[in-house]
Amino acid sequence: METVSIERMTYGIDSLGHLNGKVVFVPYGAPGDKVKLRITEEKNDYLRGEIEEIIEKSPERRTSPCPNFPECGGCHWLHLQPEAQRREKEDALSFILKPLAPERAYPMEPLPMTGYRNKMELKVALDGNKITLGNYRYRSHDVVSMKGCIVQCRGNLEVYEALDAHMNQPAQRSLAENTKSIVLRTLAPQQHCAFYLNNPPTQEMLAAMQAFFDQTETLSRLEAHSEMGNHLTLVREKQPFNFMKRNWRISPNSFFQNNLEGAEAILHTLTSIYQSFQHKGKFIDLYCGCGTQTFLLEAFFEEAYGVECNISSYQDALAYQKTRTSSKTRFICRKAETIFNTPMTKGIIAALHLNPPRTGISQRVMRGLSGIKPRLITYLSCNPMTFRRDAKAIKQMGYKLESVYSFDLFPGTFHMETLSVFVRGL
Numbered sequence: 330m331e332t333v334s335i336e337r338m339t340y341g342i343d344s345l346g347h348l349n350g351k352v353v354f355v356p357y358g359a360p361g362d363k364v365k366l367r368i369t370e371e372k373n374d375y376l377r378g379e380i381e382e383i384i385e386k387s388p389e390r391r392t393s394p395c396p397n398f399p400e401c402g403g404c405h406w407l408h409l410q411p412e413a414q415r416r417e418k419e420d421a422l423s424f425i426l427k428p429l430a431p432e433r434a435y436p437m438e439p440l441p442m443t444g445y446r447n448k449m450e451l452k453v454a455l456d457g458n459k460i461t462l463g464n465y466r467y468r469s470h471d472v473v474s475m476k477g478c479i480v481q482c483r484g485n486l487e488v489y490e491a492l493d494a495h496m497n498q499p500a501q502r503s504l505a506e507n508t509k510s511i512v513l514r515t516l517a518p519q520q521h522c523a524f525y526l527n528n529p530p531t532q533e534m535l536a537a538m539q540a541f542f543d544q545t546e547t548l549s550r551l552e553a554h555s556e557m558g559n560h561l562t563l564v565r566e567k568q569p570f571n572f573m574k575r576n577w578r579i580s581p582n583s584f585f586q587n588n589l590e591g592a593e594a595i596l597h598t599l600t601s602i603y604q605s606f607q608h609k610g611k612f613i614d615l616y617c618g619c620g621t622q623t624f625l626l627e628a629f630f631e632e633a634y635g636v637e638c639n640i641s642s643y644q645d646a647l648a649y650q651k652t653r654t655s656s657k658t659r660f661i662c663r664k665a666e667t668i669f670n671t672p673m674t675k676g677i678i679a680a681l682h683l684n685p686p687r688t689g690i691s692q693r694v695m696r697g698l699s700g701i702k703p704r705l706i707t708y709l710s711c712n713p714m715t716f717r718r719d720a721k722a723i724k725q726m727g728y729k730l731e732s733v734y735s736f737d738l739f740p741g742t743f744h745m746e747t748l749s750v751f752v753r754g755l
């Protein structure tokens with residue numbers, strides 16, 4: 330057994346220490362802990378270990394407020410005090426961003442630690458008569474229950490409890506056997522439940538889903554999909570979802586930020602960034618989702634475009650646009666890779682907003698960007714590692730990284746959101 334002092338957290342589940350000149354990665358350690366480790370993996374340049382005993386407990390440790398931690402795998406850092414979580418994220422971020430030398434990096438904006446997630450993604454496992462709905466346990470495919478989860482919003486937890494009871498009835502066995510995953514989303518008073526099935530449902534399965542919808546009066550929509558398409562859509566009239574004083578339609582397959590308070594904080598920051606620039610020319614929002622950011626930023630420009638490849642998000646953007654008295658954005662449903670050398674990218678592009686998925690920006694899009702040269706680029710990212718790669722390429726095109734804002738959008742996990750501002754030299 331080896332004794333190690335934990336120095337810091339990584340951008341990941343693990344904490345980090347040193348042993349015999351090598352870095353050792355340790356899940357669920359806390360900076361300031363002295364621990365006895367069992368080494369689980371030995372490579373040339375690093376080790377992995379698991380804590381067998383905490384010899385000296387870090388003052389930054391706490392008892393996890395969630396009954397499912399760490400088994401459920403959804404959260405990674407619930408054993409750390411909230412301030413320590415944020416400080417470790419800031420430290421990890423400044424380490425990742427160091428080679429980019431941003432002119433300003435603002436402190437991470439804190440957000441509520443509990444009840445913030447509006448989307449719940451459930452795996453399904455069968456063990457004898459017991460059906461478990463939940464997350465995969467860390468580094469395994471064992472499904473762990475999410476009862477009492479502290480980061481999910483109350484609406485999701487209530488439907489989850491009802492769904493768990495429903496699926497555990499013997500009559501629902503065939504539905505459970507045919508269900509790959511279930512997604513719940515509460516954007517109150519709208520509440521959706523989508524079943525993703527292995528095979529098209531039988532009449533018995535359709536009846537089971539109908540019964541669940543009938544008895545769960547908070548649900549506004551239930552859908553069932555398999556690879557063969559959509560098999561069921563049930564709808565109950567509810568008031569629309571209101572966000573930033575406007576009504577939105579957000580369909581089950583559309584992207585929407587998981588954390589509403591975080592989404593609002595980002596929109597306020599974006600407004601203050603765009604207010605401080607003079608804009609002459611077009612605005613393009615690449616990866617625009619349902620357009621929450623596009624509709625805010627279009628006001629600063631003469632002409633605006635929103636590009637999104639997911640049909641459902643695109644249609645929700647158009648549905649919202651119809652409710653506005655004026656909107657100058659043209660939404661286009663296509664891959665970002667295909668917009669270059671089209672009329673949209675001709676003429677003066679004043680600003681470009683990027684909010685790609687975790688994988689970041691493809692090389693094809695990056696090559697296209699080098700040809701359109703907007704004066705301002707804002708880049709909202711949920712993955713600082715792919716952001717760093719992309720930011721290096723953007724800087725090589727002649728941009729200065731003026732500022733980086735960060736938001737603690739996913740407390741309890743190692744994840745974070747950054748918003749960066751690039752300005753092209755004249």
Ligand SMILES: C[S@@+](CC[C@H](N)C(=O)[O-])C[C@H]1O[C@@H](n2cnc3c(N)ncnc32)[C@H](O)[C@@H]1O
Pocket residue numbers: 584585586615616617618619620621622636637638639642663664665666684685686
């Ligand atoms: C992180 S989300 C951002 C959405 C939006 N900005 C928001 O915050 O609501 C990324 C979006 O990019 C879309 N997307 C992913 N790859 C794309 C591509 N190659 N071209 C266009 N859109 C893409 C996804 O469907 C998703 O809606």
